[in-house]
Amino acid sequence: MNCYRHIFSLSRIGSRSNHNATFLRRFHNGGFRKLQLINEVRRLYNSNDMWRDRGILPEEIDAMVSHIQEGYSSFHPKLVYKTYKYGRGGMTLQEHFSLERQDELGYCCARRPLINAGDWPCMAAPSLPIDVLLLKALANILMQEFIWRRNNLPSRLFYYNEMLDYHQRFWDGQSGVEKIVCVDLSHSIRYVSTPRLWNTLKCLHNLGVISHILKEFLSLPIYNADTNLQIHHYNCIPLIGELSDVLLHIFFQHQFDREVLGRYEGVLYTRWDTNVLLASTRYDPYHLDRPQILDILRHVNLCGSISVIERGGGGMVVKPEKSQIFLSVDGDVSIPQLSEGETDYESE
Structure with a gap:
């Protein structure tokens, strides 16, 4: 495709x-x-x-x-970084949830650690608010071009995080399921270097000024807000919020999604961010288990942690702070929601 x-x-x-x-x-x-x-x-x-x-x-x-x-040849904002810690003198759990939602307000909020940059969570953003606006505009355009349309999602979706609801709704109420395989691709991010992402996403090469700005964005340095020292993020694109999330999502569409859907035609499958769920039913002609997924990961040069749940086997995390997935003895899938107060980040 x-x-x-x-x-x-x-x-x-x-x-x-x-x-x-x-x-x-x-x-x-x-x-x-x-x-x-x-x-x-x-x-x-x-x-x-x-x-x-x-x-x-x-x-x-x-x-x-x-x-x-004029082609935007002067796109060189300095990115800044701030670390937040829990516990004494640090941020509370509620402050963490507020921080996570800042990207929905147009900030660049990292839900993942920057490589060699310190503790999770952190926030990184361009030095100037006008650059935050530009990156938000770029993220919106890429979502419309390469995510919403390709996944048949409604165009009214406006934030990357809103895809989680559709990921959960796809599974809630599924029946006749024998086995669910959950893959966490978060560790693969360290293998998504700037050259690899750019070489994979040929679709980003033909977007004129947008392509130019994206290339600049991927090579931007990141500086610690407290020390003004540069933070090195080798072997990884800069993880600074929604635009990074969108680029990674498109990358996984081309690498992991395409390979899975090519091998297992008609499989029950969704992915939200780095969280993958796929399932087999009693009528499927293929065998779905950990070794097969490991083979796919090796084939596309990615890594991930794999969990398998059989009928009646209990729950499995879809996204730690959001929900769990359950497969009943009858093969019915449900996703009970967790409240924010029930999440224990200290145990992670």
């Missing part, structure tokens, strides 16, 4: 229609993408007063629009 949709058909070389198609193709890759990004930046800014509350003035939006029209 080609990641980039070719909208314009080719005509005879030298014909007027061929020149028109060439012009339209260049416009689509150049002018159209600039207009798409400009429109999303303006839409975000006008849809919520929080951007003005952070000090972004209309003149800054106009200046950004001019930069985008």
Whole structure:
């Protein structure tokens, strides 16, 4: 499945229609993408007063629009990093939940540790609020282009985290299930280097100014907010929030999802972020178990922890702070919700 949709058909070389198609193709890759990004930046800014509350003035939006029209060659925001710890003198559990949701307000909040950067959780963000707005606009465009449409999700979804609800709803109420295999791909992130992600996602190469900004984003340095020293994140793309999450999700679509769905046609399968669930029923012609998934992981050069639950075997985590999945003795799947107060982060 080609990641980039070719909208314009080719005509005879030298014909007027061929020149028109060439012009339209260049416009689509150049002018159209600039207009798409400009429109999303303006839409975000006008849809919520929080951007003005952070000090972004209309003149800054106009200046950004001019930069985008010129190709945005000066995209070099400095990223900052802050560590939060639990316990005495640190953050409370409720503060942690508030921090996790900051990316839904347009911040870049890391739910994962930066490699060699300290304790989880942390927050990293561009130095200027206007750059946060730009990265949010980029994340929205990539979600619409390569996640919502490819997974038949409703276009009204606006935040990456909203996919979790659809992941859970897919499983809640499934019947006739014999076995569920859960794969946690979070440890694979350390193998997703910038060159590997960029080489895998050819679909990101034909997006004009968006491609240029994404390449700049992937190579940005990260600095500790307290010491102003650079934080090295070797062998991993910068994990600074929603845009990173979206890029990783698209990467896993091309690497892991495609391989699983190619081997097990019609399998019950969903993935939210790095949490994978797939199941077999009594009618499936294939055998689904840990060795088969390990073989897939080796084939795509990724790693993950694998858990298997048989009928009537109990619960399994879908996402630690959100829910668990249960398979009854009758083969029925349910996902009871956990309240925030029931989560014990100290035990992780």
